[in-house]
Amino acid sequence: MATEYGQEYGRRPGNPAGSGFPDHDGERHHLLPAALRAPVEPRAWRELGYVLLSLPIAIALFTWTVTMASLGAGLLVTFLGIPVLAAALAGCRGFGVLERMRARALLGLEVADPEPLRTGRSGLFAWMGAVLKSGTSWRHLLYALLQFPWAVFSFGVSVAFWTSGWSLLTYPLWRWVFPMYAGQGGLQLYGDRHHSVYLDNPFEITVTALAGLLVTLATPWIVRALTAVDGLLVRGLLGPTRLSARVVELESDRGVVVDTAAADLRRIERDLHDGAQARLVNLAMDLGLAKEKLREDPRAAARMVEDAHGEVKTALQELRDLARGIHPAVLTDRGLDAALSSVASRCTVPVRVEVDLPARPAPAIEGIAYFTVSELLQNISKHSRARSASVDVWRAEDRLLLQVVDDGAGGADASRGSGLAGLAGRLGAVDGVLVVDSPVGGPTRVIAELPWRT
Template identity: 55%
Template sequence: MTERLPSARRDRYADDDRPPPARLAYDAHTWREIAHLLANFPMALIGFVYTVTVLFTSAFLTMTVIGFPLLAAGLMGARQLGKLERARARALLGVRMDEPSPLPLRSTRHGVFAQLWMALKDPVGWRTVLYDFIRLPWGILTFTLTLVSLFVLWPVLPFLARGLTNADRAMVRGLLSPSDELERRIAELESDRGVVVDTAAADLRRIERDLHDGAQARLVNLAMGLGLAKEKLLDGQADDQVAAMVEEAHGEVKLALQELRDLARGIHPAVLTDRGLDAALSSVASRCTVPVKVTVDLESRPAEAIEGIAYFTVSELLQNVSKHSGARSASVEVWRTDDRLLIQVGDDGRGGARLDGGTGMRGLAERLDAVDGLFVVDSPEGGPTTVTAELPWRDRDRDRDRQRPTG
């Protein structure tokens, strides 16, 4: 969770996080700065020993299979040291700084080697290593000057402490702030692109399987049945036998057509293309086993890709309501807030839904995460359940203009 400076500290430094000017008086700001400088040496020593141990041990073991995993673990540990230093800078120096985003190493959308590579190239971990490596001389210097000044240079210590801690503030902001989160996010989205490709391939395999086991098998049976009927006609056999075979073939045709319609609806329903989310979600809701109230408040239609993801998200959630919730009623709300499309599906069922509950929730979360969306499940035991999905908004017309060839 991202940590932010408490509101009282924000009020104290209204415009920025610079402390008030140094004075001869030993006020609370000065004592906090002195405490920070005296703690510099032990903290710098811990960080330096940790960094040197991790780097040298990992470098020595890179010839074996455990070298790179050990280095990745060391960088993750460096992240924790950086978190401790940021907390110290907030508490004692008043530095306003958010926490970097955590590495998504627990997500199932990344394989083991992808997670290892993500940890190895983590910029936050490497900048923390650099910070800990160069801090030891500075920690010794600031600790010694502060300790001596407490007994020798007492009158000027507030000014000395302010100058030294300003250098500390600059180092913390320069090396420990989440300044390159954009680059890390780009790398994560590049990894997510592979997830999208895998999902598309899985969907194609599902369509192929459904065609092979469903409509294709029925059409093969239909062809065989019509061939037998033709042979019986040519052999002059009884019309009632041929009529029965034709009737059976007619039934197979109707079933095959229904399966093809269902398959086409699963790929992209015509009602969504023609009439938008309101009509498409109302159609999905009508097939739910419990009454569903649908509210769609959109002045325009989102891009086709976003609209499709929204549709299939609601469709999957309502299937879960039908199969697992034991609810008496459900609701679907869709609206736009700034540049985000929000979806909320709720029911008054038994609750207990989880991302790892085996009801497709994790797949939905991964699909939304791959397009920079969010997926939140609130489902205590005993209910009710509320699932909120958030997608980036892109205008349909702008998307079409971007895709239209030029020249």
């Protein structure tokens, strides 16, 4: 859902910041800086474990891919090459599932599953055709070919730095091995037939330990940089493409639009049935009775016609309100400024409206902006216990931004299935975003961002 919380998002230039968004990052405060505690943090060891596991997995994946792909390519002159290639690609996709799980567990990298195979019909041949035609399958094969040399490199670099750093750092603890078992004063730094240099005096031992400390402190960041490349490979080759993710998003948005339209039609039908339609039925009955009494009791008939006239006025007002709820005429004729001022005048608290637009956005976007502000002002009237509110509308590059602020009790939360959740869904259907900042005690600040789309 296109809702975000606790972010300084889309602030209008010159507007003061809100009352402070809640802190959701969950960071703990440490006495030591990150550079000093990195070697002993769990994250560093998880990343090292990822690198160590990468080599055997890469060997198995590379062996499978090269063997099966070359065998399948060689057998393409016969029918057997097609199922062998399909099996090779299917195996790569299976390894891709393992790699996404490993990246999620050890690197904290959330990579969505790629789009599933679209076979269209059941059967082995349909499955093989879907595997061979799927771009995802070939991206998994490319990952197998690229990840192997990278895994060898990152494994070698990581092991060399980790072992060297910790060995030099702990050198004062195990230096006694050399004089006791090797017959020399310490670790040999240089040696030829004429002379040798050993790390055996206190100064050299201290310098060695300090050098080991520097290497040890630098190693987690080196490994982190190496695993960042792994993350790019996993995300870029084993996850969904932007196009497929966009297709899924559009399919979801289409469902939201259909559901919203159906809900609006049900609301209009209910309003017509319970409001204007019922009044018109009663009006028809009253006029029928008045017609029967016209000759017998003209005065009573006149009173009934007068009452029916009042019912007609009420029905007309309900129809006007219903039409305004579908699409107000003032919005079509005069734009957002006049339409929002009209909505603000019906709010139960004083509302300041400021619209600063160089031109009118697309009609559909203008309508969504109008109904968004209308619903937010209704929420203020019903739930906020506010004394005042403000509405600001402006354009930032190719986006239309709306900001509604009130000084009420706060505590609005779109995640609890309130009307804000439905509003966020409507905005998301057109690539919009809803940002809610409503700490308990207030104030409440809601920003909606919509595409301009002229």
